[in-house]
Amino acid sequence: MHDINIYKLTAMKKQILMLLITAMMTGGNFTILAQSDVIEDFKPSSANQPGREYPQVNSEGRVRAKILAPDAKYVQLDIGAVKYDLIKDEEGSWTGESAPQDEGFHYYQLNIDGASVPDPNTLYFYGAGRWGSGIEVPAGDQEFYALKNVPHGQVREQIYFSESNSALRRCFVYTPPGYDQDQEKRYPVLYLQHGGGEDETGWSNQGKANLIMDNLIAEGRAVPFIIVMDNGTWRMPERDRQAPRDTTQNEERPRTWPPQGWADGFMKTLLEDIIPMTDNNYRTLADPQHRAMAGLSMGGMQTRIITLAHPEMFSYAGIFSGGSISPADVENAPGFKENIKLVFISYGSRELENRRMGFGGDPEANTEALREAGLNTRFYVSPETAHEWQSWRRGLYEFAQLIFKE
Amino acid sequence: MHDINIYKLTAMKKQILMLLITAMMTGGNFTILAQSDVIEDFKPSSANQPGREYPQVNSEGRVRAKILAPDAKYVQLDIGAVKYDLIKDEEGSWTGESAPQDEGFHYYQLNIDGASVPDPNTLYFYGAGRWGSGIEVPAGDQEFYALKNVPHGQVREQIYFSESNSALRRCFVYTPPGYDQDQEKRYPVLYLQHGGGEDETGWSNQGKANLIMDNLIAEGRAVPFIIVMDNGTWRMPERDRQAPRDTTQNEERPRTWPPQGWADGFMKTLLEDIIPMTDNNYRTLADPQHRAMAGLSMGGMQTRIITLAHPEMFSYAGIFSGGSISPADVENAPGFKENIKLVFISYGSRELENRRMGFGGDPEANTEALREAGLNTRFYVSPETAHEWQSWRRGLYEFAQLIFKE
Numbered sequence: 178m179h180d181i182n183i184y185k186l187t188a189m190k191k192q193i194l195m196l197l198i199t200a201m202m203t204g205g206n207f208t209i210l211a212q213s214d215v216i217e218d219f220k221p222s223s224a225n226q227p228g229r230e231y232p233q234v235n236s237e238g239r240v241r242a243k244i245l246a247p248d249a250k251y252v253q254l255d256i257g258a259v260k261y262d263l264i265k266d267e268e269g270s271w272t273g274e275s276a277p278q279d280e281g282f283h284y285y286q287l288n289i290d291g292a293s294v295p296d297p298n299t300l301y302f303y304g305a306g307r308w309g310s311g312i313e314v315p316a317g318d319q320e321f322y323a324l325k326n327v328p329h330g331q332v333r334e335q336i337y338f339s340e341s342n343s344a345l346r347r348c349f350v351y352t353p354p355g356y357d358q359d360q361e362k363r364y365p366v367l368y369l370q371h372g373g374g375e376d377e378t379g380w381s382n383q384g385k386a387n388l389i390m391d392n393l394i395a396e397g398r399a400v401p402f403i404i405v406m407d408n409g410t411w412r413m414p415e416r417d418r419q420a421p422r423d424t425t426q427n428e429e430r431p432r433t434w435p436p437q438g439w440a441d442g443f444m445k446t447l448l449e450d451i452i453p454m455t456d457n458n459y460r461t462l463a464d465p466q467h468r469a470m471a472g473l474s475m476g477g478m479q480t481r482i483i484t485l486a487h488p489e490m491f492s493y494a495g496i497f498s499g500g501s502i503s504p505a506d507v508e509n510a511p512g513f514k515e516n517i518k519l520v521f522i523s524y525g526s527r528e529l530e531n532r533r534m535g536f537g538g539d540p541e542a543n544t545e546a547l548r549e550a551g552l553n554t555r556f557y558v559s560p561e562t563a564h565e566w567q568s569w570r571r572g573l574y575e576f577a578q579l580i581f582k583e
Numbered sequence: 584m585h586d587i588n589i590y591k592l593t594a595m596k597k598q599i600l601m602l603l604i605t606a607m608m609t610g611g612n613f614t615i616l617a618q619s620d621v622i623e624d625f626k627p628s629s630a631n632q633p634g635r636e637y638p639q640v641n642s643e644g645r646v647r648a649k650i651l652a653p654d655a656k657y658v659q660l661d662i663g664a665v666k667y668d669l670i671k672d673e674e675g676s677w678t679g680e681s682a683p684q685d686e687g688f689h690y691y692q693l694n695i696d697g698a699s700v701p702d703p704n705t706l707y708f709y710g711a712g713r714w715g716s717g718i719e720v721p722a723g724d725q726e727f728y729a730l731k732n733v734p735h736g737q738v739r740e741q742i743y744f745s746e747s748n749s750a751l752r753r754c755f756v757y758t759p760p761g762y763d764q765d766q767e768k769r770y771p772v773l774y775l776q777h778g779g780g781e782d783e784t785g786w787s788n789q790g791k792a793n794l795i796m797d798n799l800i801a802e803g804r805a806v807p808f809i810i811v812m813d814n815g816t817w818r819m820p821e822r823d824r825q826a827p828r829d830t831t832q833n834e835e836r837p838r839t840w841p842p843q844g845w846a847d848g849f850m851k852t853l854l855e856d857i858i859p860m861t862d863n864n865y866r867t868l869a870d871p872q873h874r875a876m877a878g879l880s881m882g883g884m885q886t887r888i889i890t891l892a893h894p895e896m897f898s899y900a901g902i903f904s905g906g907s908i909s910p911a912d913v914e915n916a917p918g919f920k921e922n923i924k925l926v927f928i929s930y931g932s933r934e935l936e937n938r939r940m941g942f943g944g945d946p947e948a949n950t951e952a953l954r955e956a957g958l959n960t961r962f963y964v965s966p967e968t969a970h971e972w973q974s975w976r977r978g979l980y981e982f983a984q985l986i987f988k989e
Contacts, residue, residue, distance in 0.1 A: 227782075228712075247696075248656055250654055290656070290695060291653040291654040291655065292650055292700075293703060294693070294700040295700065297699060300714060307703065308632055309703070326744050329741075332739070332740040333737040333740075334739075336730070337735065345730055345732060458763060
């Protein structure tokens, strides 16, 4: 028999002991996370603000958050729809870890005594209908979206007046490396849309679309093209005239889901305003042969609806975690088979397994049937990811290598 | 004598009563704010996230914050270096107001049981060494930086490799309306710097430099020019190689202030990297006659030091709340008097009064002495503002109308 000497316990065992003591003291209000397997190789997340040591991520993909809150009753790390209790130290700082997360980017927040707030240590990203914290879990394939010393394009904030909305709008436009040097060259255009609860900042901030393109172009794996990233969450003018909603109650989504007008309203804006604005302000190849549309989730659904309704406008359709296109869809869309040179469908492997987003039939079977019906298709599955940005970064990476090469 | 009937009290009086009861219950831990004068005409701040009802601002410039935090012991609104206690309602939401703030933009945060966190309802801005909440107090002259249906320039995120830092850097470049249309036209350039604890995002986010320029150009009051906004917080390479600091303790400023290398290090980066990169990538008029430098606070001090050290490179110097230039400075800077066509010095009236930033002598007296010594000068005082963004927006607005007109 050995006596237990607290001074000889490892750091890991101390942590477990502290958890048990805390659980006893708080009368069982805690959800205890078994931490005995936590690997102590945490490093600061690349999505942290400059100089911030926390949050950190370890080689398992666990997220460790830390925040000073000396007078709080409880603090939780809220990530992937699970709340993990943090533990308070003598100085009043709270620390704790999540279960392993998938590789790539994740939105999260802290819960301090019932208040859902951003972690003050991270950069902020728009998703789930709010600007909030994000974390990067290092990925095995992260080189494809890493910032490298290669020629870089620009991401331009473009303000323009939309006649169809009678409003000033904003989009972001990626122009490839060399765009300003050769003033004679004209470029194809990809219209690339975000998901529900996100906005026009998503693809260049958390999506890293510009770095993905810079790296692909530097390696000669993609043709240089322009990318236009606009806001697909179209709002009815009536709604905009109403007073803003009180969202202090942590309501994160619009009352109706998907938001009203998300496809038809945005289609009108895209065709009447965004495409003409782009062709007027950028050196585009302004014809259907040099125009693609793609999007993630809601943006993928918009791509499906808009390319089926107006196949005379596009040559390539990319749908990332947003459904698929069936032979029946194409039969009801005159011109689609003749004009669309590629239908690209992708999903994260984890979301494909549970078929959560597979409305309108199995996406892989649909895509195979479409191929058998004579269309050029590509079905891509992002390994070990779900309905999340790493799936969509990979979707863009694959799609970008296939378009505008004719 | 009248009985007190609580049901007949006005909302305002109920609020006062609630404050007194709260003060009694909490044993005087609260700083009571006399609220009897609060005018009930609060409206959502224009810096809120889309659809968010709070924070609000009233016609006095008071800020009203609201957040759900049902289990918190206390919540405070932390703005202008003062913490204002919020009051909890039956649903667990906390609400309260600050004293009147100056017109314009202010950084702030919430304090929830000792945790300093961003308000989840606002957009985020980089200042005080962090990304945090901001609020807009409507200003009498806000039309000059309002988003209007005029021709708009672009703000471009520019990534480039800096030889002098052996690192990839990022700046933002404003190109004026029409830049992409007339491919023959070349433009003057203003190098415009942020203050300490801020970064390259400040001038276009909270400074609204692009909207100020769009409006001035539309009215024919400024010559169209390019603006380059880079990061002036130069870090020593040694320091960058160290592990990031733990800033979970709410330490907001670098350990040394001003940061090491803030003038000399940035001067090298500006002269060896930023200016050549700009002249190589944009259609600039790449001569000293068409080059200006300006900055706020630390950026103003950098402007002072760099234009005095290298007057052969610039023709205009703008120093907003960052000191002044004396005849003695000019005597020690060969070429300055001959080359610099305008020395523009500005301050907020409230900071000028207490001379807090007036090191190196009284800035107005210095500027007058400089004028008497034969230089073209302009001294501008922003009415009723302090060391804050409304002073600097106005500084840019005035300065931009005076440069590149010869």
